[in-house]
Amino acid sequence: MAEHTVRFESAHAPVRVPTGTLMIEAARLAGVDIQQPCGGQGRCGRCAVQVTEGSVRRRSTLRLSTEDIAAGYALACQSVIEGDCAITIPPQQKIERLLTTDRMIGEVTAPPGYSTAAQPMRRVALTLTPPDMQDQTDDWSRLQTALRQKTGIGTFQVSLTLLRRIGAVLRAGDWVATALIETDTWDCPNGPARLVDLLPGHVPSDAPLWGVAIDIGTTTVTLWLVDLLNGAVQAQVADYNGQIARGEDVISRIIYADRKGGSEELRELVLKTINSLLATACKRVQAEPADVVKATVAGNSTMIHLLLGIPAQSIRLSPFVTAMNQVPTLQAGEAGLNIHPEATVDCLPGVASYVGADISAGVLSSGLDDAESMTLFVDVGTNGETVLGTREWQVTCACSAGPAFEGAGVLHGMRATQGAIEDVWINSDTFEPTWRVIGGVAPRGVCGSGLIALLGELFLTGVIDRSGNVKLTLPTPRVRRGEHGPEYVIAWGHETAEGRDIVLTRVDIDNLLRAKAAIYAGFSVLAEKMGMPLEATEQVLIGGSFGKYINVEKAVLIGLLPDMPWERFRFLGNTAVRGAYLALLDRAARTRIADIASRMTYIELSADNSFYEAFTSALFLPHTDIERFPTVQAVMGK
């Protein structure tokens, strides 16, 4: 087959590829990363590149204008190489890759009454009698006898890898050793205990015993490093999921995973994110990742499938089933987590294709499964999952909100870390904003809570109308037509950390409207299905990685949250990682999560039209039916 030379402007060397190679594939070979937020389906247009020499065959030109094509633009995921060519990649919307610590949502200490007895993982200090000619007991039996005397447990499982080292460790410590044992696992609650590691000598009894709770979000991965001895969270870190550039939502990721090598690539990307977060968290407490001896993982069903390399296609295709909702207990080595290779990795159980382990964990940590009154729980993330119920029953549904509230898919969006504008007020006369920045530094962008406040203020002050259109006629330079269409300038370049204006564009506003509409539609459909008015809800528990600091007034103003007395709302931060943390500490919590997952009733929204109607109605500010928002009506009527 004929081969052609492809030069990418940003690559250090050209590549040779055969006729018919996808441009995105040629880019990969050249070491050039091109983002594909739609997963390479040719839908989003973000992978557009400019062919400056030679030509390519365009299989699809969706989102490209005739002028674009005339100027040589082509979609990298939809165009194939048919001759020598040179390609320039336009500056792409950058996703914040900076590794940051989540704003501490308060110091986390163990739940009241936490005891290491609730914890299957423990260290046991041993002093053995050395063998002699009168006692030729084998090393492994000798060790088990010593363990039995200390723990009362009769037999232990051990891996071949560890068995190979036992004799040397016992002799290196002169028959004094510290065993790391796991008394039971999720799969075998009454099963044999396991020897996880053996160290020569005695480890000080108060030396931390590290565990890690992980939440894999579609957009954000959060990790808590925990001392299992006292249950205290010693480090909290978070970063964007490395898979984002291969699809912004779960559907795009599943499509990407179905390509040749796609599943392996996505698996490696998320493992890279997790392992680098692990390294950061461990460094902060002066531990080694190999010191981490247990992990629990929450995440939506697609994220769990992709983490484990399990085909996820059936999630996307009717009748929308997962390969599994309950994952067997794994060891870190096979799961690919860079902690102690024999550490247990427990992926928490999910409910259905679109209501995963993050929600089971969230219901536990929010306390909904123990609520006496009618409670609504929503996890505001890339997928907006909603649960309605009490301790007696729970129903749940999910909708795709997109990553806007996590700061992705918004031009100057960012995560809630240092430099993020987290709250905004706009003067209704001058249209001048005031803002608060996390860390009190010059702003770098706007995080989820800031975006909610900003949208609310823009609406309240009339900068945008109910459909989200920017009034360009207002007498302020803050409102203008920019590179991306109409926009509002939140901060001028000289005020910012990076010297460029921070703006909210019309496109951003549309993304935010879609996100809030999807979440509100979830609430209303669920209430409707249960035949009760949404207002009958006595408390609304809100989880999400944007933290605890949403302004309820503004969230109601834009129609993200239903119009109810403010005291009914409680913001809980990342409920998924907190649920994973509780399961990490206590086998009773782990049992409760499984119970929640198996009891919850899932309502499939794709099965009827009610969701789509509710979503369309909610695309306005605050809602098409403003009667649903009496307090907003009152404010706007002033």
Added chain:
Amino acid sequence: MAEHTVRFESAHAPVRVPTGTLMIEAARLAGVDIQQPCGGQGRCGRCAVQVTEGSVRRRSTLRLSTEDIAAGYALACQSVIEGDCAITIPPQQKIERLLTTDRMIGEVTAPPGYSTAAQPMRRVALTLTPPDMQDQTDDWSRLQTALRQKTGIGTFQVSLTLLRRIGAVLRAGDWVATALIETDTWDCPNGPARLVDLLPGHVPSDAPLWGVAIDIGTTTVTLWLVDLLNGAVQAQVADYNGQIARGEDVISRIIYADRKGGSEELRELVLKTINSLLATACKRVQAEPADVVKATVAGNSTMIHLLLGIPAQSIRLSPFVTAMNQVPTLQAGEAGLNIHPEATVDCLPGVASYVGADISAGVLSSGLDDAESMTLFVDVGTNGETVLGTREWQVTCACSAGPAFEGAGVLHGMRATQGAIEDVWINSDTFEPTWRVIGGVAPRGVCGSGLIALLGELFLTGVIDRSGNVKLTLPTPRVRRGEHGPEYVIAWGHETAEGRDIVLTRVDIDNLLRAKAAIYAGFSVLAEKMGMPLEATEQVLIGGSFGKYINVEKAVLIGLLPDMPWERFRFLGNTAVRGAYLALLDRAARTRIADIASRMTYIELSADNSFYEAFTSALFLPHTDIERFPTVQAVMGK
């Protein structure tokens, strides 16, 4: 460091090595295999090579004469390269590498009353209801529900590897599938069942379900391929253990394993033997090795340690303890067996450093643990292990007999396969022999039973004296001084398969005397320790890979077996592989072996001098104290 060029005559290219490299290491780099029966300790002299150009530094010259050294001979394991040199490797005593089937020791069918209910491994035919929008149950739960309906078992464990394939298999078979399950394992007798594999469609219910029983002897590896559905042994194969060239006995192997890379090398060698036997056996029944779904392994403690790559040094050094006597249940993938990667590999439990799983298995299959009368069990192999007892109690000891009775360490020795002389008679007037060859073909060598008969006949006819000296003065060309010293010619070149004389040398006779003396010494020490005369033994059960056909009269004549009425002796063939086979079929047999291993009392012979004295006394024909052999005394007195 200076480098030198070393040319091996038999290698296709010279190698470059630094000053101080061991010659054996240089040979390995050159791809030249030099046998080291003593494990590289410089004891056996078998690795002697001739330096034809240049010179080497000899750290030891044990077993080399002054003339040898003058002619350039050096021990490859004890000499280091200090300059360019050329090396010739003399023809080495070849160990038969021919892969052969053991003489069938009779067709083996399942023990009476065998039922697959005794067998934890089984196939389950499933027809599932496909998912739809009314039933969005996940694939894994759906599969478990179907399994529960068919088996009554609630939950199953599954590996991540298999979990990745389940969805595709279910859909490929249109929701009709065959599950391979294991209901329990040795480690978890009441633990969760496990899904081992899943195949699309229904496998015919009478298609064989393959298991394999393996005995790893120091010299010989034996493998039985079994249809678990009916318990019938469908193929029996055996070959020399590939580790032989790295040491003839367990001590030499342990020393070799302690070298850099030695343990890995020995592990690979035995795995190569096992996996090639597996391939042969499977080919014979038209199966694939991956169709084999369960394995049990017997072997002495050193063999089990080396198979698993577990350090074995403590076996050799006082106080002689193993790393473990009970091995955890393994999967074939981690054990390195080339069968179904998720097949359970169960290494049977041993008793002590020198009484391993082969003896626990042998006691079971010989029935000693159920014997009403005083019983002696001996496993005639490279290690001569002896057990004395009844169903009430058992004591055991071990001694190193060497591989002579397995045909190794004897110039024209071979295994009991086609072409082996298995019985011999010598005319006391003419000293002409008559022999019987397995398969009725021209002889290629002499197997264990043939060697026993030959030694007995040589003694009976006066060709050798009580010390084993060959009477060179006899009027027959059969007795002569050969290349290796005095020898007796069993077959002339023109009568043999390979056109060369088959002889028994003085060195061979010494090896046979040492082997039989060690075994007899074991009997007598054990009886002495128990304070009973050896003659009080009511039955003698004899296991060993030389098969069923030892001539008892001759075995008593040479003092291998005690002088007792012949009807007290029973030859059982390879009792170790038979025990492994019983454990493969039936969990009750497996439990009984563990029981045997834990109850047996081990007597450490190295702890006192009684064994050495008994051994020295037994180095004569039949024994120093001929009064112990009244029937031999009567025959010889004639």
